[in-house]
Amino acid sequence: MSVQTITPELRQWIVEQATAGCSPDAVLKAMLASGWQEDVAVQAMEETLATYLRERGVSPDAAVAAADVDPRPMPAPDLRDSPNVLWAGDREVSVVMTMQEPRVVVFGGLLSDDECDELRALAEPRLARSETVRTDTGGSEVSDARTSEGMFFQRAEHPLCERIERRIATLLRWPMDHGEGLQVLRYRPGAEYKPHYDYFDPAQPGTPSILKRGGQRVGTVVMYLNTPEQGGATTFPDVKLEVAPVKGNAVFFSYDRPHPMTRTLHGGAPVLRGEKWVATKWLREGRFD
Ligand SMILES: O=C(O)CCC(=O)C(=O)O
Numbered sequence: 001m002s003v004q005t006i007t008p009e010l011r012q013w014i015v016e017q018a019t020a021g022c023s024p025d026a027v028l029k030a031m032l033a034s035g036w037q038e039d040v041a042v043q044a045m046e047e048t049l050a051t052y053l054r055e056r057g058v059s060p061d062a063a064v065a066a067a068d069v070d071p072r073p074m075p076a077p078d079l080r081d082s083p084n085v086l087w088a089g090d091r092e093v094s095v096v097m098t099m100q101e102p103r104v105v106v107f108g109g110l111l112s113d114d115e116c117d118e119l120r121a122l123a124e125p126r127l128a129r130s131e132t133v134r135t136d137t138g139g140s141e142v143s144d145a146r147t148s149e150g151m152f153f154q155r156a157e158h159p160l161c162e163r164i165e166r167r168i169a170t171l172l173r174w175p176m177d178h179g180e181g182l183q184v185l186r187y188r189p190g191a192e193y194k195p196h197y198d199y200f201d202p203a204q205p206g207t208p209s210i211l212k213r214g215g216q217r218v219g220t221v222v223m224y225l226n227t228p229e230q231g232g233a234t235t236f237p238d239v240k241l242e243v244a245p246v247k248g249n250a251v252f253f254s255y256d257r258p259h260p261m262t263r264t265l266h267g268g269a270p271v272l273r274g275e276k277w278v279a280t281k282w283l284r285e286g287r288f289d
């Protein structure tokens with residue numbers, strides 16, 4: 001695929017459409033219809049309109065407020081006053097690292113050591129070779145991309161699951177019923193989870209049926225239930241970020257559209273020594289019943 005660039009003519013055209021009263025959605029649709037790639041089109045619109053407003057002394061926040069456009073609500077911790085510690089309803093959680101693009105926040109001490117151990121013990125008897133959702137059919141299958149063993153809890157299946165779900169809901173300000181049940185994975189030495197996106201690929205024929213229950217995934221929390229002796233980081237290859245798996249810590253990332261431009265490609269690097277245990281919580285845009 002050729003690389004498309006944002007030309008002065010394209011910028012000019014976008015400003016003309018916007019000042020003529022076309023909605024951003026309509027401008028984007030027109031660009032897609034004339035062959036622009038979605039990520040280039042969105043970036044061109046965002047850049048052009050931000051520059052246009054800045055030149056006229058209007059802050060983007062004021063413009064959004066004036067246009068009464070609600071940006072899509074997303075799960076996110078409240079980091080407005082740069083806190084180093086957050087209250088998650090029943091426990092203090094520390095903020096270890098944040099990144100804007102992709103949106104990534106690493107939390108320290110989301111789970112206690114005892115909670116990690118108890119969750120592992122509850123999950124262990126039910127572990128089976130991990131299956132991956134097949135978006136072509138909507139079913140699931142064992143895949144080489146994922147050499148871990150895993151299991152799913154129902155939401156609130158156990159008081160411990162419920163406590164963790166409530167804590168995450170408080171921390172990320174996202175309703176408990178907009179999330180899937182916890183998934184627990186065990187990686188043995190050599191096991192890995194190759195880089196992937198957690199959202200369901202809209203181009204796949206099985207996706208519409210998956211989306212009927214809860215809509216798209218919009219965020220992921222990967223909680224580390226132990227500290228592997230070596231290896232097993234959660235990697236974000238697009239931005240060359242590696243999050244070390246440390247017992248009780250968690251990495252949260254969100255994606256406001258099911259598109260690679262969110263740069264949320266991520267994977268579990270091979271475990272080199274010891275085992276790696278994680279619990280994953282996926283957040284949906286709607287109620288997951
Ligand atoms: O094991 C990891 O670090 C990542 C897990 C993951 O990507 C997932 O469960 O979707």
Ligand SMILES: [Fe+2]
Pocket residue numbers: 196197198220266
């Ligand atoms: Fe993932």
